Amino acid sequence: MSVLIENLTRQVAGGKVVLDNVSLHVPDGAFVALVGPSGAGKTTLLRAIAGLDPASSGHVEIDGRAMEGLPPRERNVGFVFQNYALFRHLTVARNISFGLDVRPRASRPSRAEIDAKVAELLTLIQLPDLGAAYPQRLSGGQRQRVALARALATGPRLLLLDEPFGALDPMVRRAVRTWLRDLHDQLGLTTILVTHDQEEALDVADRLVVMQDGRIVQDADGETLDATPATPFVMEFLGETLRFPGVVSNGLFVPADTHVAPFSTTAVDGSTEALIRPHEAVLRPDASGGTAKRVGRRGPLERLAVDLDTRTVEIERPVSAPPSGLVVLEIAQARLFQNGKPAVENARLPIDAVTTSSDAIPEPV
């Protein structure tokens, strides 16, 4: 089921705008992650799609059907809450069948059909023997899967997940993530996932929607986000970032720091900031440079602290002979920003990712 959101705005009592003119299109079969720091409006957007939080203005469409005035009960979306919200007084099996049990008699499947559906879902979530257990006996990962099975029991084609991995330990997280992705593909679902963990999002989703202060900052796949971040915030949110202030004049970026090499650019003249990942910076021996010393090592990578006189920056590179003598820092791979916007259109793209965000969504098979 596709989801279309147009100019959605939500203002809460007190005047705070928690969703600011948000527009988003999620095609049928896509797996989209809403990412951003807490308070960015991710959960609010998810709840607005489900109909739990009313919007002040704007338009939501699910599968081509306008959702205005349609109560959550009639939207048939699967929703998994961060705290799972399992019914403690019901067994796992009755939790899963809740959505079928509450149907009016006319449209309710028979007891046997419900039991068969529950058994099928228990197998799907790999807990075939836990139907009679109560939720408090389950581990966090098991509860999470029961909540998912409960959401899937009524056969929704759209699945909304609010920080579903938040309460799980790292080992379980990875396993559940992979399993969830498989499930999505297997059942042909459309999934929208909220997370504050960008690595998790990059791992599981086709497409990331980066949110900040109630607005969508950028909507693209992981590679595009890394190659052409829309703002310095997106760049920093997706991973460790080094910032180099400087000036562009006559097609040359001149850093303010000492021992950092200038490089040529097509950006217009003016105050500019260069942002780069630590592993993209390169060291070049130079007699007038600064010192660099190893400060750590992780696997095949080592971290070097480069002394720029007024400050020290840490870069990463494959382990090699320790630098002898003085060095300067080459940052030609940096993304340039002027006034918080990219200074160069598609400044630096990996060879295989020269696409715009909307074309990059893989079509469902």
Place this chain on the structure above:
Amino acid sequence: MTPSATLSPTREPSTLHAKGRRARDPLPGFRLALGATLLWLGLTVVLPLTALAVRPWQEGASAMLAALNDGRMFAALRVSFQSAVLAAILDLPLGLILAWALVRTRLPGRRMIDALIDLPFAIPTAVTGITLATLYSPQGWLGAPLSRLGISVAYSVTGIVAALMFVGLPFIVRSVEPVLRDLPPELEEAATLLGARPWQIVARVLTPALLPALISGFGLAFARGIGEYGSVIFIAGNQPFRSEIAPLLVVVRLQEFDYAGATSIAFILLVASSACLAAVAMLRRRAARGLVAEGAA
């Protein structure tokens, strides 16, 4: 090393062995606190109850036998218990709805209602009684239209139930409210997203989760209903065998200087109430089974 770390290994064994004292309680002052509490409890609760249990027998068993053969007393007990149970049961849905409205909605005047709920606790029961009697009397604001419909509330068992509902309601609200506040609103949202209608959410999600609290509130309201005196006697009419409550009969006996008879009734009332409250406690424990706190998840 810190001084305490160097001292503790040498000092503790010496205290244990040389003086032969028990290992210290983990809580400082535990014994003192427990002793003071038990003494206080003994003086304020156990001693008066013991006196009450002993008093009827002081002039021989005749007073107790007379009480047990008194049809008026059994009629009064029946009126008291029936009205208390009925009032507490009728208070349950009202209290649940009130608590839900206080916790989950942003009603205008919510704080005002919140303060008003405790009012039956605060006003003297006699004031309640006079107010209700005026309201429900055949000339009163509520009594007049009701009597035209052929329903007489004042001076009947219905009046007793009305009075007991008034004093019992806050117990239900205040028992349910904190539990409901702790109940994640996501439970209700999950249910509605799964297609449940509001009444199904109340019946299938809220009530089972709140059942222990509801039973607690019921027990408190019921206990208050058994013991209630002031608010009832003005509205009940107090006809023996019909609308006379047991606490009133105790007072009647006292006014007849029949102390043994009065304490006999009081003792029977005490035993019956204890049995009822024990049953309520058992019911609550049974309902609470399987509702262990969900913990971090």
